[in-house]
Amino acid sequence: MAERELLTSVSLTLPDGSLNPDAVGWARRPLVDTSGIDGRRGWPRNKRWEYWNVVTSTHVLAATVSSIDYAAVHEIWVFDRATEQTWGKAATVLPARGAVLPANLGDAAASARAQGLAIDITPEAGGVRLQARADRVSFDVLVSRPADQDCLAVVVPWSRRRFQYTVKDVAQPVSGSLVIDGTTHPVPAGESWAVLDHGRGRWPYDVHWNWGAGSGRVDGQVFGIQVGGKWTVGSGSTENGILLGGRLHKISEELDWRYDLADWRRPWRVIGGDLDATFTPDFDRTAVSNLGVISSRTDQCFGYWSGQYAGVSFEGIYGWAEDVHNRW
Numbered sequence: 001m002a003e004r005e006l007l008t009s010v011s012l013t014l015p016d017g018s019l020n021p022d023a024v025g026w027a028r029r030p031l032v033d034t035s036g037i038d039g040r041r042g043w044p045r046n047k048r049w050e051y052w053n054v055v056t057s058t059h060v061l062a063a064t065v066s067s068i069d070y071a072a073v074h075e076i077w078v079f080d081r082a083t084e085q086t087w088g089k090a091a092t093v094l095p096a097r098g099a100v101l102p103a104n105l106g107d108a109a110a111s112a113r114a115q116g117l118a119i120d121i122t123p124e125a126g127g128v129r130l131q132a133r134a135d136r137v138s139f140d141v142l143v144s145r146p147a148d149q150d151c152l153a154v155v156v157p158w159s160r161r162r163f164q165y166t167v168k169d170v171a172q173p174v175s176g177s178l179v180i181d182g183t184t185h186p187v188p189a190g191e192s193w194a195v196l197d198h199g200r201g202r203w204p205y206d207v208h209w210n211w212g213a214g215s216g217r218v219d220g221q222v223f224g225i226q227v228g229g230k231w232t233v234g235s236g237s238t239e240n241g242i243l244l245g246g247r248l249h250k251i252s253e254e255l256d257w258r259y260d261l262a263d264w265r266r267p268w269r270v271i272g273g274d275l276d277a278t279f280t281p282d283f284d285r286t287a288v289s290n291l292g293v294i295s296s297r298t299d300q301c302f303g304y305w306s307g308q309y310a311g312v313s314f315e316g317i318y319g320w321a322e323d324v325h326n327r328w
Contacts, residue, residue: 001236003252006031006153012200017041018160026237028150028248030167034200035103037165039096042202044069045162047328048101050110050121051197052130054141054174055215055318056187058082060302061139061178063119063132065099065112068328071294072099074112074119076134077285078180079302084283087180089117089134092289105167105198130176130194141176141187143194145169150248152226156201156237164201170224171215171243172196195224195319206327207231210257211239212270212279214305214319221245223314225277225305227270229257240273242309249310251275261299261323268301268321277307279321295327 004025012023013036023032039046049066060079066072077088091114093099102108110121120131127144151169158164175189193215209231215224224243232238233254240251253273260266268279281301289296300322306315 001238001252003237003250009033012036012155012165019157019163023155024157024237025155026250027153030105030151030153032153032155032165033104034165037200037202039067039069045202047199047201047203049199050101052121053195054187054192056192059178059185063130065101065110065119065121067096067099067101070095072096074099074114074117076117076119076132076137078137078178087137091115091117137180139176139178141174143172143174145172146246149246150243152239152241152248154237154239156232156235158204158235162202162204164199164203166239167196167198168213168226168239169196170213170226171222208325210321210323212319212321214317216317218244218312218314223317225317225319227255229255242275244312264299264301274310275307277305280304298322298324
């Protein structure tokens with residue numbers, strides 16, 4: 001596919017709320033103005049979220065702040081990689097309340113408040129502070145994003161009325177602390193990585209997607225893998241790319257995902273566009289909800305990425321690969 005690289009700022013929407021054709025493409029910086037996705041037009045199809053995932057050598061930390069128009073859906077999740085014990089809290093608030101989301105990435109703080117849960121995502125000089133608190137667990141970390149490091153920002157157009165802007169920002173250095181049952185665990189600088197999934201758009205009701213990400217180093221250089229599938233097919237856009245030494249190498253091709261959820265421990269394969277990647281899972285985080293008209297099923301497997309991209313070999317890159325089906 002021939003994807004256009006966006007080089008200047010552009011509005012995601014036209015004055016009537018439909019997709020701006022000039023916004024369709026991908027960028028190395030978050031150049032797209034999403035202030036038109038405000039919940040007052042296109043209800044109930046507006047979906048807005050900030051998802052952060054932090055990986056250390058011992059734990060995985062995750063925080064979600066979101067509004068899907070008719071509900072606010074928030075979560076804190078902490079995973080001990082050695083014992084596979086988990087802590088956290090999820091909240092679905094009907095109607096949507098307790099969620100603060102900026103019009104554009106980095107414009108202002110995002111936050112969530114619900115019973116037993118508090119999340120604050122605050123831009124600071126040189127980075128973003130993530131603070132989350134639930135029963136028995138809390139964390140306070142600073143993402144120190146290099147100013148010259150690329151991200152992957154993509155507009156996915158299903159139609160004039162249904163479209164999504166996503167920013168997937170992998171391999172961001174992070175440091176801070178995690179507290180579980182009163183015991184403090186370090187989030188050490190140089191050994192810990194953060195990944196952002198920032199989303200603003202108007203979605204169809206029934207969607208199935210794959211997403212995979214991982215962060216680490218290859219031959220001393222910062223390395224990140226960002227791959228997706230299913231939800232972009234037929235749109236002319238992809239969310240696939242490799243980050244090497246701070247530079248994004250965009251993959252403008254739909255990838256072939258091969259896996260079996262019935263036997264999730266078997267290695268997954270993701271192939272295409274000079275990428276031949278194997279993901280070897282060691283934990284499957286499953287979640288199922290069914291509120292009748294609204295339902296969700298998630299298998300988010302954590303493990304290690306290895307393989308080759310355009311002659312560059314990588315292995316031991318910790319991250320995840322997931323299969324999600326939402327009716328929302």
